[in-house]
Amino acid sequence: MKPSTGGLFASTVPYYARFRPAYDPRLFALLGRRFSLDGSQRVLDLGAGSGALTLPLAPLLREVIAVDPEPAMIAEGRRLAARAGVSGIDWRLGSSDTLLAMNVGPVLLTVMGASFHWTDRERLLRDLDTLIEPGGAVVLATCGARHDDLEPPPWLPVVEEVRRRHLDPEGPRGSQPALYPEVRHQEVLLRSPFSRIEEVHWDRTVSRGLDEVVGLQLSYSFTSPAALGSGRAAFEQDLRQALHAYAPDGGPFDERVRTEALIAVRPPGRDRPPRR
Template sequence: MTVGFSGDVAEYYAKFRRGYPPQALDALQTAFSLTTDDIVLDLGCGTGQLAIPLTSRVGSVIGMDPEPDMLRFARDTAASCDVHNATWVLGADSDVPVLSELMGQRSLAMAVMGQALHWMDHQELFRALFPLIRPGGGIAVIANGTPLWLQDTEWSRVLRTCLEGYFGTKLKASCGTGASDRDRYAQALEAAGFEGVHESVITYSDELSFDQLIGGVYSAIPADELPGPDARPAFAERIRQSLPPDENFTEDVTVSVLVGRMR
């Protein structure tokens, strides 16, 4: 998994990426009967938006990501929250098999992936995780809302047009949030041997300020494509002038929790 979300992008990610609603963590805990004796893996953990809240529900969390800067922010946030049961590991999906050395004789109760999964070889990953997971545990794939520029609102359509014009490319990838993506992941979980594959959906509305909107955009741009610091004010103003003159922007967020269990 090679993404390039380093440097300033990691900082925007830590500050502006939306967190996960408590109902999503409830769904994970129920699906795998998670306890304070369990170890869970958050693969592609980013700056810890999911890994850190999970630490209050399980014995320990392994947050794994290929970007050192992402892990640095995750570690700093964990420390500021007085979290001591998280281990931050530099690695990608291809490194999963070596986790058995880190865990010794213990097994994972859950491996969870957010939207970073669309950067990974999910079929090979699910097969590699299968022998690492305890009975009754499993894999969860969470889609934490449609990208800001692909939503069904006027402001989102305008944002998409602005970004496509600036970067000279069509923005169509759903980043693992589309129905076809969820179907592919579900089929791959079953093919890897997981059972009871099903999806839970949580919906809510949120209000974004312009700073949150533009920060969310910056958090999704690979570091080598992010406008430089001197160019960002003009980039942001170009988008601000194009958007409807609302102080806040409403988005309807759909969170999908797709799970597959071990027998």
């Protein structure tokens, strides 16, 4: 998991939790049933950000250890948890590189959002094999990624055209959408201690107003306030004008959004107590 990159991720913090689509509640209901979550378990949320997975999971658990390399994300997660009255969260600054030195202790699950592709995946899964209890799992969840079988929203080309006019193709690393590894997560998991994989997903429609579509763009590292710099005001103005021309009534801007998860467990005979 990479550390904060030049403030790009830090500058997304005010927009991330507010404008990114939330994970489908059916994901948390499934994990609760599948792993008999009854308030006695501990779970690690690695790359927790501002708590998109942490906050919905915490009421089902004794403790969530929420780890992220960005101090501003940790601060925002704490703020959101306090506002929602959610307790039982141990917020920690760190990453996959510092995990084994953090004295996390045994956990039933390790959950990750979009952070897994930033890590040395093979090494991380070996490390997690020493932390995850028998019967536990690695859960990789995503929400809002593009899928060939989901029709992209008709307003998306409007946003993409404005991006092309404002983003510097020669900009610093992190100012463009993150490139995902060529080897799929499933293939990495199949070669890991957690080689039995269940794939699940749920689709729903998310409706946004014009301001929410603009805010969503500021939640991405490649169109974050830090990446846009002094061009932010021009970007926002251009985007608002383009979206207004597309939908003079201000929306709604509907999008079909998918929550999906890979739930990976050890195969039979391989489920041993973790090394302490």
